[in-house]
Amino acid sequence: MNMLCHGEMPIDTENDIVMARKSVREAAVSLGFGVTDVTRIVTAASELTRNIYVYAGSGIMRWQSINENNLGLELVFEDHGPGITDITLAMEPGYTTGKGLGMGLPGTKRLMDEMEIMSEIGKGTTICIRKWLRR
Amino acid sequence: MTTQSDAKSSSIMGSEESFRLLVDSVTDYAIIMLDPNGHIASWNAGAEKIFGYQYDEILGKHYSCFYSGESLSDGLLEKKLKLAAENGRFENEGWNRHKAGSRFWANTIISSLRDPLGNLIGFAIIARDFSERKSADYARSLIEASLDPLVTISPDGKITDVNGATESITGRSRTELIGTDFCEYFTVPEQAREGYQAVFRDGQVRDYPLELRNVDGRVFSVLYNASVYRDENGAVIGVFAAARDISERKLADEALKRATAYTRSLIEASLDPLVTIAPDGKITDVNGATESITGRSRSELIGTDFSEYFTDPEKARKGYQQVFREGMVRDYPLELRRANGRVTSVLYNASVYRDESGEVVGVFAAARDITERKLTEERIRQQSREILDLSTPVMQVWQGVVAVPLIGTLDSQRTQQFMERLLERIVETNSPVALVDIMGVPTIDTQTAQHLIETISAVRLLGAQVVLTGVRPAIAQTLVHLGIDLSGITTRSSLAAGLLVALDLLKLQVVRKSDNHLGD
Amino acid sequence: MATVSVIKIRDILLVAVPSDPDDFTVSELQDQVLDALQRYNAKGLILDISTVETVDSFFARTISETVKMVALMGGLTVLSGMRACVAVTTVQLGLSFDKTLTALDVDRAMDMLSAAIDSMETGL
Ligand SMILES: Nc1ncnc2c1ncn2[C@@H]1O[C@H](COP(=O)(O)OP(=O)(O)OP(=O)(O)O)[C@@H](O)[C@H]1O
Numbered sequence A: 001m002n003m004l005c006h007g008e009m010p011i012d013t014e015n016d017i018v019m020a021r022k023s024v025r026e027a028a029v030s031l032g033f034g035v036t037d038v039t040r041i042v043t044a045a046s047e048l049t050r051n052i053y054v055y056a057g058s059g060i061m062r063w064q065s066i067n068e069n070n071l072g073l074e075l076v077f078e079d080h081g082p083g084i085t086d087i088t089l090a091m092e093p094g095y096t097t098g099k100g101l102g103m104g105l106p107g108t109k110r111l112m113d114e115m116e117i118m119s120e121i122g123k124g125t126t127i128c129i130r131k132w133l134r135r
Numbered sequence B: 001m002t003t004q005s006d007a008k009s010s011s012i013m014g015s016e017e018s019f020r021l022l023v024d025s026v027t028d029y030a031i032i033m034l035d036p037n038g039h040i041a042s043w044n045a046g047a048e049k050i051f052g053y054q055y056d057e058i059l060g061k062h063y064s065c066f067y068s069g070e071s072l073s074d075g076l077l078e079k080k081l082k083l084a085a086e087n088g089r090f091e092n093e094g095w096n097r098h099k100a101g102s103r104f105w106a107n108t109i110i111s112s113l114r115d116p117l118g119n120l121i122g123f124a125i126i127a128r129d130f131s132e133r134k135s136a137d138y139a140r141s142l143i144e145a146s147l148d149p150l151v152t153i154s155p156d157g158k159i160t161d162v163n164g165a166t167e168s169i170t171g172r173s174r175t176e177l178i179g180t181d182f183c184e185y186f187t188v189p190e191q192a193r194e195g196y197q198a199v200f201r202d203g204q205v206r207d208y209p210l211e212l213r214n215v216d217g218r219v220f221s222v223l224y225n226a227s228v229y230r231d232e233n234g235a236v237i238g239v240f241a242a243a244r245d246i247s248e249r250k251l252a253d254e255a256l257k258r259a260t261a262y263t264r265s266l267i268e269a270s271l272d273p274l275v276t277i278a279p280d281g282k283i284t285d286v287n288g289a290t291e292s293i294t295g296r297s298r299s300e301l302i303g304t305d306f307s308e309y310f311t312d313p314e315k316a317r318k319g320y321q322q323v324f325r326e327g328m329v330r331d332y333p334l335e336l337r338r339a340n341g342r343v344t345s346v347l348y349n350a351s352v353y354r355d356e357s358g359e360v361v362g363v364f365a366a367a368r369d370i371t372e373r374k375l376t377e378e379r380i381r382q383q384s385r386e387i388l389d390l391s392t393p394v395m396q397v398w399q400g401v402v403a404v405p406l407i408g409t410l411d412s413q414r415t416q417q418f419m420e421r422l423l424e425r426i427v428e429t430n431s432p433v434a435l436v437d438i439m440g441v442p443t444i445d446t447q448t449a450q451h452l453i454e455t456i457s458a459v460r461l462l463g464a465q466v467v468l469t470g471v472r473p474a475i476a477q478t479l480v481h482l483g484i485d486l487s488g489i490t491t492r493s494s495l496a497a498g499l500l501v502a503l504d505l506l507k508l509q510v511v512r513k514s515d516n517h518l519g520d
Numbered sequence C: 001m002a003t004v005s006v007i008k009i010r011d012i013l014l015v016a017v018p019s020d021p022d023d024f025t026v027s028e029l030q031d032q033v034l035d036a037l038q039r040y041n042a043k044g045l046i047l048d049i050s051t052v053e054t055v056d057s058f059f060a061r062t063i064s065e066t067v068k069m070v071a072l073m074g075g076l077t078v079l080s081g082m083r084a085c086v087a088v089t090t091v092q093l094g095l096s097f098d099k100t101l102t103a104l105d106v107d108r109a110m111d112m113l114s115a116a117i118d119s120m121e122t123g124l
């Protein structure tokens, strides 16, 4: 893999959400994303790291540049929390088991170009999102 | 089969590649605006370079000056503009005229430009200079450089041109050959005729076997690869045929050593970077072109991992592994990293080669540098985007009011860009009101309507307000039929009515001058 | 944790929201604003978010709640200065800030609030 930038950080505390936003912003800017796309990517990262913190307690975020015909940024959010019971339901706008707006997951899907969710009850959740540099 | 003969056949593939490189080369483009009557209204540096005219001398001239006499006949020019006006876009390839009088081949895209009311306000032309691929001189030198016998044939089977290699394999001079029947130089003329007729019918033939008779009586087994070529109007005017002397290959089987030297020279003569790779991925041989594209010497390269010279070694590894598995790959894209750090985009064509017993011993790979082509495509895309941007200008029409006429079909990507620019301009100009005029939008679907509604919501978040104008009856009908709720959004049928709303929102009033006096 | 400063201008409170606040700061902001509203008997609140770089669902929810709470206490809130890139993202995320008043900048927010407060008072 040609990695212009990559890295990872643990998500354990509330402040890690802020740190995650900073790291992702830096990566997206360095890859040449425009200000609106940077905001989209950072916002998505904020949603997914907060989900880790709120629902799984802790986890990890990884980021790396990707290059398949086009340059892009890939973010992976992994936790060993309770898992998502019904992914289809969780992707519905307004669905929440907490006290949120239930907009985090469906909103992230709209902000990014690609999104994959893998989750196993009792084992944990892995979410991978990607954004391509617009040409 | 032997190692050498297979390596040789691949390198001949390389010379075809050279021809393709010539055909594909794109080096320039021009961007020109015309008024509705075809008079030049703007001119960029690319146009200056391609057509030779300075900005000042061309401005206001009719665009027919780009064409020479033949292309002007039959009202072709008027037809092009008419088609562009009707369909929004017209693309063609043909001869254009340089200021100096010389002709050059260009690809031209003419797009019509319309105002919010749908009136034609002009045309945008993007012309790409393809002269190199049509330039007789350049083509000639490449054809002559070829070690393969090359020949062009007219539809009636007459030879129209040959290269040096054809002269030596037939034992006849160029002047002797031109104008004679192609078929008569083969042991079975009928088979030769069927061959070129197949090309005219199918567009090409591959590895068509024939036996060529030299003037001294010697017979050469050859394989022909041929395809049609076309004139400026796209009509087929002949066949371009390349022969591969396989009797030479037979010879090579017997005289291994000699063939090795011959193969080596062929490989070295190739303009494309060639490399052979062992099953463990190590480079076993390279040619001069590979040395220059990697910026590393033969001795440095041989014995090292093929994959390490690419930005994505894993992908390079997968590529040659695929060749070992499937026998070949075509147009496999990779990015080669030069010693100086520069990256070159290449397409690889590769196939396996075998030893005397038929065992696969390695991969033979030929690269084609597509960087220049990529760059040119990128620049053209950039320029088209700028033209697109021009077609949705966000104008400040009053202190505190911006207006944007949306023209043409709104796809997701375009609406996205439009939304971002509108929002930025609202913030820049500190304008609480934005007039969005959709008079020039031909149709609206749910997706587009959704984007519009998103735009309107985003504008509201900024602290400004959208007034939607130019809602034509057809659009109003579609919106209602689609069940799209625009209530809560101020709409007006015309831009003028919208402006009044905007002024009202700003607590401004338009008063007739005389009324003013009366009031005094 | 940096506390947010609340500035009082006549009967309007002005809060400059920090550019990248953590969740705690955002929650704290709500408490502080409600406290100040009561203490100063203010009628209007301007939340200036012109430096805010990211608005996610948590931020949006807390701000929307605050607006409702201020309304219950008889105050009017204007959200001012949202950046263009943030507005696009917020809408795409599916957040609406429904019924929240917005203004291009603090000046315009001040004008809006003063006018509204005036008419409220003359209406009495
Ligand atoms: N990492 C996770 N582990 C376990 N469950 C999760 C995880 N992420 C999301 N969920 C579940 O999916 C639901 C929807 O998540 P989403 O982010 O869309 O909304 P929310 O977090 O409830 O509210 P909001 O993000 O709008 O504040 C959550 O309520 C939760 O039940």
Ligand SMILES: [Mg+2]
Binding pocket: A047, A050, A051, A100, A103, A104, A105, C057
């Ligand atoms: Mg969430």
